Amino acid sequence: MKVNEYVRAASLEEAYSLKKSSPKNKILGGGLWLKKGNGDVDKLIDLSRLGLDQIKEEKDYVSVGALVTQRAFETSPIIKKIGGGVLSDAVHQIMGPAFRNSATIGGSVYGKYGFSDVITALLGFKVDLVFYPEEVISLDEYVKKPGFADGILTEVRIYKSSAKSFFKKVKMTALDYPILNVCVTKDKDYRIVVGSRPLVACLCEGAMKYLNEGGKDVDQAVELAMQELKLGDSMSAKGEYRSHLARVYLKRALEEVK
Ligand SMILES: Cc1cc2nc3c(=O)[nH]c(=O)nc-3n(C[C@H](O)[C@H](O)[C@H](O)COP(=O)(O)OP(=O)(O)OC[C@H]3O[C@@H](n4cnc5c(N)ncnc54)[C@H](O)[C@@H]3O)c2cc1C
Numbered sequence: 012m013k014v015n016e017y018v019r020a021a022s023l024e025e026a027y028s029l030k031k032s033s034p035k036n037k038i039l040g041g042g043l044w045l046k047k048g049n050g051d052v053d054k055l056i057d058l059s060r061l062g063l064d065q066i067k068e069e070k071d072y073v074s075v076g077a078l079v080t081q082r083a084f085e086t087s088p089i090i091k092k093i094g095g096g097v098l099s100d101a102v103h104q105i106m107g108p109a110f111r112n113s114a115t116i117g118g119s120v121y122g123k124y125g126f127s128d129v130i131t132a133l134l135g136f137k138v139d140l141v142f143y144p145e146e147v148i149s150l151d152e153y154v155k156k157p158g159f160a161d162g163i164l165t166e167v168r169i170y171k172s173s174a175k176s177f178f179k180k181v182k183m184t185a186l187d188y189p190i191l192n193v194c195v196t197k198d199k200d201y202r203i204v205v206g207s208r209p210l211v212a213c214l215c216e217g218a219m220k221y222l223n224e225g226g227k228d229v230d231q232a233v234e235l236a237m238q239e240l241k242l243g244d245s246m247s248a249k250g251e252y253r254s255h256l257a258r259v260y261l262k263r264a265l266e267e268v269k
Contacts, residue, residue, distance in 0.1 A: 012048050019057045023143045026056050027163055038163060040118025041080065043110065063117070063165055066090065072139075075167040077117025081129070082108055084116050093169060094136060094196055097176035101132035101194070104180050117164045123154060123211050126188045128180050130154060131206030133169065134214060135176060135194040141166040154211050174198035177264035181256050183247065190248040191256045195264035203236060205257055209245040229265045236261050
Protein backbone atom coordinates (compact mmCIF):
# COMPACT_ATOMS: atom_id res chain seq x y z
CA MET A 12 0.00 0.00 0.00
CA LYS A 13 1.32 3.46 -0.92
CA VAL A 14 0.08 6.57 0.88
CA ASN A 15 0.41 10.01 -0.72
CA GLU A 16 -0.42 12.10 2.33
CA TYR A 17 -1.02 11.55 6.03
CA VAL A 18 -3.55 13.90 7.66
CA ARG A 19 -4.15 14.15 11.38
CA ALA A 20 -7.71 15.45 11.45
CA ALA A 21 -8.48 18.27 13.88
CA SER A 22 -12.21 17.50 13.94
CA LEU A 23 -14.70 14.87 12.84
CA GLU A 24 -16.05 17.39 10.37
CA GLU A 25 -12.65 17.69 8.71
CA ALA A 26 -12.15 13.90 8.68
CA TYR A 27 -15.58 13.32 7.17
CA SER A 28 -15.22 15.94 4.48
CA LEU A 29 -11.84 14.44 3.47
CA LYS A 30 -13.34 10.93 3.41
CA LYS A 31 -16.24 12.11 1.27
CA SER A 32 -14.06 14.00 -1.17
CA SER A 33 -12.43 10.88 -2.73
CA PRO A 34 -12.79 7.08 -2.54
CA LYS A 35 -8.96 7.02 -2.37
CA ASN A 36 -9.00 8.84 0.99
CA LYS A 37 -9.17 6.34 3.85
CA ILE A 38 -9.83 6.54 7.58
CA LEU A 39 -7.03 4.99 9.62
CA GLY A 40 -7.87 2.67 12.53
CA GLY A 41 -4.92 0.51 13.56
CA GLY A 42 -3.93 0.23 9.89
CA LEU A 43 -3.34 -3.53 10.05
CA TRP A 44 -5.94 -4.50 7.50
CA LEU A 45 -5.37 -1.40 5.38
CA LYS A 46 -1.69 -2.35 5.15
CA LYS A 47 -2.59 -5.70 3.62
CA GLY A 48 -4.43 -4.03 0.74
CA ASN A 49 -2.82 -3.30 -2.63
CA GLY A 50 -4.73 -0.13 -3.48
CA ASP A 51 -3.03 3.25 -3.25
CA VAL A 52 -4.34 5.66 -0.64
CA ASP A 53 -4.36 9.34 -1.43
CA LYS A 54 -5.01 10.81 2.05
CA LEU A 55 -4.76 8.60 5.13
CA ILE A 56 -6.97 10.21 7.77
CA ASP A 57 -5.82 9.77 11.36
CA LEU A 58 -8.50 10.26 14.07
CA SER A 59 -6.14 10.01 17.03
CA ARG A 60 -6.63 13.62 18.18
CA LEU A 61 -10.38 13.25 18.49
CA GLY A 62 -10.72 11.45 21.83
CA LEU A 63 -12.17 8.26 20.35
CA ASP A 64 -10.01 5.94 22.46
CA GLN A 65 -12.16 5.79 25.59
CA ILE A 66 -14.33 3.06 27.14
CA LYS A 67 -17.06 4.65 29.29
CA GLU A 68 -19.78 3.13 31.38
CA GLU A 69 -23.14 4.83 30.82
CA LYS A 70 -26.41 3.97 32.55
CA ASP A 71 -27.68 1.36 30.08
CA TYR A 72 -24.69 0.71 27.84
CA VAL A 73 -20.94 0.72 27.58
CA SER A 74 -19.56 3.23 25.10
CA VAL A 75 -16.47 2.03 23.23
CA GLY A 76 -14.70 4.66 21.12
CA ALA A 77 -13.79 3.53 17.61
CA LEU A 78 -10.07 3.96 18.29
CA VAL A 79 -10.04 1.74 21.38
CA THR A 80 -7.52 -1.00 20.66
CA GLN A 81 -8.46 -4.65 20.87
CA ARG A 82 -6.01 -4.99 23.77
CA ALA A 83 -7.57 -2.11 25.74
CA PHE A 84 -10.99 -3.63 25.05
CA GLU A 85 -9.97 -7.12 26.08
CA THR A 86 -8.38 -6.00 29.36
CA SER A 87 -11.05 -3.46 30.35
CA PRO A 88 -12.82 -4.35 33.63
CA ILE A 89 -15.96 -2.71 32.20
CA ILE A 90 -15.95 -5.03 29.18
CA LYS A 91 -15.19 -8.06 31.37
CA LYS A 92 -18.48 -7.44 33.21
CA ILE A 93 -20.56 -7.95 30.05
CA GLY A 94 -21.95 -11.45 29.56
CA GLY A 95 -19.47 -13.02 31.97
CA GLY A 96 -16.46 -11.71 30.03
CA VAL A 97 -17.22 -13.42 26.72
CA LEU A 98 -16.27 -10.32 24.67
CA SER A 99 -12.85 -10.11 26.33
CA ASP A 100 -12.37 -13.81 25.79
CA ALA A 101 -13.24 -13.61 22.08
CA VAL A 102 -10.91 -10.69 21.36
CA HIS A 103 -8.11 -12.27 23.41
CA GLN A 104 -7.97 -15.07 20.81
CA ILE A 105 -6.98 -12.77 17.93
CA MET A 106 -3.27 -12.95 16.98
CA GLY A 107 -0.86 -11.79 19.77
CA PRO A 108 -0.84 -8.85 22.24
CA ALA A 109 1.40 -6.67 20.02
CA PHE A 110 -1.12 -7.03 17.19
CA ARG A 111 -4.06 -6.32 19.51
CA ASN A 112 -2.29 -3.21 20.82
CA SER A 113 -2.69 -1.70 17.34
CA ALA A 114 -5.89 -3.17 15.87
CA THR A 115 -8.95 -1.10 16.76
CA ILE A 116 -12.54 -2.00 17.57
CA GLY A 117 -13.74 0.59 15.03
CA GLY A 118 -11.68 -0.89 12.18
CA SER A 119 -12.81 -4.39 13.16
CA VAL A 120 -16.51 -3.54 13.11
CA TYR A 121 -16.51 -1.13 10.16
CA GLY A 122 -14.75 -3.66 7.89
CA LYS A 123 -17.44 -6.40 8.34
CA TYR A 124 -14.84 -9.12 7.79
CA GLY A 125 -16.38 -12.55 7.21
CA PHE A 126 -13.90 -14.14 9.61
CA SER A 127 -14.35 -11.55 12.36
CA ASP A 128 -14.34 -12.86 15.92
CA VAL A 129 -15.16 -9.33 17.10
CA ILE A 130 -18.40 -9.14 15.11
CA THR A 131 -19.54 -12.66 16.02
CA ALA A 132 -19.04 -11.97 19.73
CA LEU A 133 -20.65 -8.49 19.60
CA LEU A 134 -23.69 -9.88 17.76
CA GLY A 135 -24.38 -11.93 20.87
CA PHE A 136 -25.50 -8.64 22.46
CA LYS A 137 -27.63 -5.65 21.61
CA VAL A 138 -25.16 -3.25 20.01
CA ASP A 139 -25.62 0.11 18.29
CA LEU A 140 -23.08 1.77 16.01
CA VAL A 141 -22.80 5.55 16.03
CA PHE A 142 -21.58 7.13 12.79
CA TYR A 143 -20.63 10.75 12.22
CA PRO A 144 -22.43 12.87 11.07
CA GLU A 145 -25.76 11.42 12.18
CA GLU A 146 -26.50 7.75 11.74
CA VAL A 147 -27.16 5.31 14.59
CA ILE A 148 -27.71 1.77 13.37
CA SER A 149 -27.84 -1.56 15.18
CA LEU A 150 -25.01 -4.00 14.49
CA ASP A 151 -27.71 -6.54 13.50
CA GLU A 152 -28.75 -4.21 10.66
CA TYR A 153 -25.23 -3.10 9.73
CA VAL A 154 -24.04 -6.65 8.99
CA LYS A 155 -27.14 -7.34 6.87
CA LYS A 156 -26.82 -4.17 4.79
CA PRO A 157 -24.73 -4.48 1.63
CA GLY A 158 -21.61 -2.32 1.47
CA PHE A 159 -20.16 -0.04 4.11
CA ALA A 160 -21.45 2.99 5.96
CA ASP A 161 -20.78 6.34 4.41
CA GLY A 162 -19.92 8.05 7.72
CA ILE A 163 -17.17 7.70 10.29
CA LEU A 164 -17.74 5.15 13.01
CA THR A 165 -17.19 7.01 16.27
CA GLU A 166 -18.63 4.73 18.93
CA VAL A 167 -19.81 1.18 19.54
CA ARG A 168 -22.56 1.01 22.20
CA ILE A 169 -22.86 -2.33 23.91
CA TYR A 170 -25.99 -2.60 26.04
CA LYS A 171 -25.29 -3.99 29.48
CA SER A 172 -26.10 -7.66 29.91
CA SER A 173 -25.47 -10.39 32.40
CA ALA A 174 -26.34 -13.06 29.84
CA LYS A 175 -24.96 -16.57 30.17
CA SER A 176 -22.62 -16.72 27.21
CA PHE A 177 -20.63 -19.10 25.04
CA PHE A 178 -17.99 -18.26 22.41
CA LYS A 179 -15.95 -20.66 20.33
CA LYS A 180 -13.35 -19.92 17.68
CA VAL A 181 -12.34 -22.97 15.67
CA LYS A 182 -8.89 -22.50 14.09
CA MET A 183 -6.10 -24.66 12.73
CA THR A 184 -3.25 -23.00 14.67
CA ALA A 185 -3.06 -20.58 17.62
CA LEU A 186 -2.61 -17.43 15.47
CA ASP A 187 -4.91 -18.42 12.64
CA TYR A 188 -8.12 -16.92 11.31
CA PRO A 189 -11.21 -18.85 12.41
CA ILE A 190 -12.66 -21.63 10.27
CA LEU A 191 -15.91 -21.01 12.11
CA ASN A 192 -16.91 -19.02 15.16
CA VAL A 193 -20.02 -19.34 17.30
CA CYS A 194 -21.48 -17.11 19.99
CA VAL A 195 -24.64 -17.95 21.94
CA THR A 196 -26.00 -15.81 24.75
CA LYS A 197 -29.07 -16.12 26.92
CA ASP A 198 -30.32 -13.17 28.91
CA LYS A 199 -34.08 -12.80 28.76
CA ASP A 200 -33.88 -14.08 25.19
CA TYR A 201 -31.45 -16.23 23.28
CA ARG A 202 -29.11 -14.82 20.63
CA ILE A 203 -27.45 -17.38 18.36
CA VAL A 204 -24.62 -16.23 16.08
CA VAL A 205 -22.45 -18.09 13.58
CA GLY A 206 -19.58 -16.39 11.77
CA SER A 207 -16.71 -17.18 9.43
CA ARG A 208 -19.23 -19.14 7.32
CA PRO A 209 -17.03 -17.88 5.46
CA LEU A 210 -19.49 -14.97 5.02
CA VAL A 211 -19.89 -12.38 7.75
CA ALA A 212 -21.61 -13.54 10.93
CA CYS A 213 -25.38 -13.84 11.07
CA LEU A 214 -28.06 -14.44 13.66
CA CYS A 215 -29.98 -17.70 13.43
CA GLU A 216 -33.38 -16.01 13.64
CA GLY A 217 -35.55 -19.14 13.24
CA ALA A 218 -33.79 -21.03 16.02
CA MET A 219 -33.89 -17.93 18.24
CA LYS A 220 -37.64 -17.52 17.64
CA TYR A 221 -38.27 -21.16 18.53
CA LEU A 222 -36.37 -20.86 21.83
CA ASN A 223 -37.60 -17.36 22.68
CA GLU A 224 -41.20 -18.51 22.26
CA GLY A 225 -40.68 -21.29 24.80
CA GLY A 226 -39.23 -24.14 22.69
CA LYS A 227 -37.12 -26.37 24.91
CA ASP A 228 -35.66 -29.00 22.61
CA VAL A 229 -31.97 -28.20 21.95
CA ASP A 230 -31.74 -30.66 19.03
CA GLN A 231 -34.74 -29.02 17.38
CA ALA A 232 -33.15 -25.56 17.83
CA VAL A 233 -29.89 -26.79 16.29
CA GLU A 234 -31.83 -28.32 13.37
CA LEU A 235 -33.61 -25.00 12.75
CA ALA A 236 -30.28 -23.14 12.85
CA MET A 237 -28.72 -25.60 10.40
CA GLN A 238 -31.63 -25.17 7.97
CA GLU A 239 -31.21 -21.39 7.85
CA LEU A 240 -27.41 -21.16 7.94
CA LYS A 241 -25.55 -20.66 4.67
CA LEU A 242 -22.15 -22.32 5.04
CA GLY A 243 -19.70 -22.38 2.15
CA ASP A 244 -16.20 -23.38 1.07
CA SER A 245 -13.03 -21.34 1.52
CA MET A 246 -9.30 -22.01 1.27
CA SER A 247 -9.26 -23.22 4.88
CA ALA A 248 -12.36 -25.45 5.02
CA LYS A 249 -15.22 -26.98 3.03
CA GLY A 250 -18.82 -26.06 3.74
CA GLU A 251 -19.45 -29.67 4.76
CA TYR A 252 -16.83 -29.47 7.50
CA ARG A 253 -18.22 -26.10 8.63
CA SER A 254 -21.69 -27.73 8.89
CA HIS A 255 -20.28 -30.47 11.05
CA LEU A 256 -18.57 -27.92 13.33
CA ALA A 257 -21.63 -25.69 13.53
CA ARG A 258 -23.87 -28.59 14.56
CA VAL A 259 -21.46 -29.67 17.31
CA TYR A 260 -20.75 -26.22 18.75
CA LEU A 261 -24.32 -24.94 18.56
CA LYS A 262 -25.49 -27.92 20.56
CA ARG A 263 -22.68 -27.48 23.09
CA ALA A 264 -23.41 -23.74 23.35
CA LEU A 265 -27.14 -24.17 23.88
CA GLU A 266 -26.61 -26.81 26.54
CA GLU A 267 -24.13 -24.55 28.30
CA VAL A 268 -26.26 -21.40 28.44
CA LYS A 269 -29.71 -22.91 29.06
C1 LIG B 1 -2.72 -10.86 9.73
C2 LIG B 1 -4.10 -10.58 10.30
C3 LIG B 1 -4.76 -11.58 11.02
C4 LIG B 1 -6.04 -11.33 11.53
N1 LIG B 1 -6.68 -12.33 12.24
C5 LIG B 1 -7.90 -12.08 12.75
C6 LIG B 1 -8.61 -13.07 13.50
O1 LIG B 1 -8.17 -14.20 13.68
N2 LIG B 1 -9.83 -12.75 14.00
C7 LIG B 1 -10.38 -11.52 13.83
O2 LIG B 1 -11.48 -11.25 14.32
N3 LIG B 1 -9.74 -10.55 13.14
C8 LIG B 1 -8.53 -10.82 12.59
N4 LIG B 1 -7.91 -9.84 11.85
C9 LIG B 1 -8.59 -8.54 11.67
C10 LIG B 1 -8.18 -7.57 12.80
O3 LIG B 1 -8.57 -8.12 14.04
C11 LIG B 1 -8.84 -6.20 12.64
O4 LIG B 1 -10.23 -6.38 12.66
C12 LIG B 1 -8.43 -5.52 11.35
O5 LIG B 1 -7.03 -5.42 11.29
C13 LIG B 1 -9.06 -4.10 11.22
O6 LIG B 1 -8.70 -3.32 12.30
P1 LIG B 1 -7.70 -2.06 12.13
O7 LIG B 1 -7.80 -1.25 13.36
O8 LIG B 1 -6.36 -2.58 11.73
O9 LIG B 1 -8.40 -1.29 10.92
P2 LIG B 1 -7.74 -0.53 9.66
O10 LIG B 1 -6.90 -1.47 8.86
O11 LIG B 1 -7.12 0.74 10.08
O12 LIG B 1 -9.09 -0.18 8.87
C14 LIG B 1 -9.89 -1.18 8.29
C15 LIG B 1 -10.97 -0.52 7.41
O13 LIG B 1 -11.90 0.19 8.21
C16 LIG B 1 -11.88 1.59 7.89
N5 LIG B 1 -12.00 2.27 9.18
C17 LIG B 1 -11.22 2.10 10.27
N6 LIG B 1 -11.70 2.81 11.31
C18 LIG B 1 -12.80 3.45 10.85
C19 LIG B 1 -13.74 4.34 11.45
N7 LIG B 1 -13.67 4.71 12.74
N8 LIG B 1 -14.77 4.81 10.69
C20 LIG B 1 -14.88 4.45 9.38
N9 LIG B 1 -14.01 3.61 8.77
C21 LIG B 1 -13.00 3.11 9.50
C22 LIG B 1 -10.55 1.83 7.18
O14 LIG B 1 -10.60 2.94 6.30
C23 LIG B 1 -10.39 0.51 6.44
O15 LIG B 1 -11.18 0.50 5.28
C24 LIG B 1 -6.64 -10.07 11.32
C25 LIG B 1 -5.98 -9.07 10.58
C26 LIG B 1 -4.73 -9.30 10.08
C27 LIG B 1 -4.02 -8.21 9.32
